[in-house]
Amino acid sequence: MKAIVLLCCFFIGRQVLFAQQGNPNYNKALADSLGADKYGMKMYVFVILKTGSNTNTDKTKLDGLFRGHMENITKLASSGKLVVAGPFKKNDRSFRGIFILNVKTTAEALELLDKDPAIKEKVLEAEILEWYGSAALPMYLPFHDKVGEQKP
Template sequence: MKYLYTLAILCCLGFTANAQTTNSNYNKALADSLGADNYGMKQYVLVILKTGSNTTTDKEKLNQYFRGHMENIGRLAKEGKLVVAGPLGKNDKSYRGIFILDAKTIEEAQKLVETDPAVKAKIFDVELYPWYGSAALPVYLDTHSKISKENP
């Protein structure tokens, strides 16, 4: 499965399946610091946040859960464990948002997700899946902090 994802990415970048070449821009120190494999990829865990079973309408409680949710996102990002987070548009599956966690296993990711007050309160349920993507994902966060004019 991992091979198919890598092949798809390499094909999108203009590489063919039959021709492996050495990247003249390769930076071993950077690759090692990001945990990259030979293809510049690594294992993450994709988390899908779904509407949970807690249907409280208490605005004060909801504000408390969402404030805690946002604070937890910030904490996990600062710790380097959360590399992507964001809400999803309305859909028929009750999917609310995604995380991509820098975690090697579902079990490790589950422990990280359980630190979220909105997950603990069942405002969100979660689905977790192994995901193979670019090891460079974590470095975009520094750039984002320089282009976001306001923080939520």
């Protein structure tokens, strides 16, 4: 009986020891610079852009709003506040695109979104959710500029 208890303690202790091993690739300076927690993750604000209530069909007006929308995306990405953006294909849910914003609060996200002309004029509507993802997500942005032949 004593041997069985000792054997169980050995296996449980071994599992705990291996489960708590550190990451040999861990880079504290990089993790700190990206705001990573101990799992290499952090909070972002995930935005789903949907068709808004503004049904204006004036092509010149809409072109101007979407040009401003694209300029705002470029500005947000350049400032490090936007780490992912892109449109959806046509769908039955009226989803138009997504943003993943590198901000700490939904209030900060709302402040940034209010500067987007297409959102401000209600051509697009933003649904906002807090999202937990890899702190390294923004690191892909410098490479994006190297793979696109043309700018939108």
